Amino acid sequence: VQLQASGGGLVQAGGSLRLSCGTSGRTLILYGMGWFRQAPGKAREFVAAINWSGRNTYYEDSVKGRFTISRDNAKNTVNLQMDSLKPEDTAVYYCAVLVGDWGTDRTSDFASWGQGTLVTVSS
Secondary structure: OOOOOOOOEEEOOOEEEEEEEOOOOOOOOOEEEEEEEEEEOOOOHHHHHHOOOOOOOEEHHHHHEEEEEEEEOOOOOOEEEEEOOOOOHOOEEEEEEEOOOOOOOOOOEEEEEEEOEEEOOOO
């Protein structure tokens, strides 16, 4: 599965962005999916995950209440709505397929990393 994240950009603190993750050809409906981010000079970190149906999600603590992961299986996309953005949210955001156990936040439990999308939050 070749994933492509889009929707990044420059936004002021307190603003919102909506990221989207998709792929051509292969359906994502069979897979749990996750979003990660990597800030300059830092390790890639988990942000959020969603199960195949969209009914179950979990988040990294710093984004709870601000970010919402969702999916549209008819459109074969997984989305990340980011509200109340902070400068520390600045990073390249990636989507990936969950191949490990539900509830994991380890990068090694996700696969098919695609090209990320840059989110820059100005103060």
